Amino acid sequence: MFVEWMMGLAPGWVTAIPGLSRAAQLKALGNGVVSQQAAGAVRLLLERAHRT
Incomplete structure (x- = not known):
């Protein structure tokens, strides 16, 4: 699915x-x-934490 690829x-x-409708997907x-x-x-966040 396109959305999976985009993510x-x-x-x-x-x-x-199995059993998951398109709407649920x-x-x-x-x-x-x-x-x-x-x-x-x-x-x-880690970079900012290490600066202080």
Whole structure:
């Protein structure tokens, strides 16, 4: 699914779950955190913590 690709997830990370409707897949992906953004935020916080 395009949303998985845009979030940097492996193909089928959400869409390969048996019994999960398309609406539920999109909801899960929409409520998810983009791992690259989370990693960037943690890196920024750690840099700021080490400066003080």
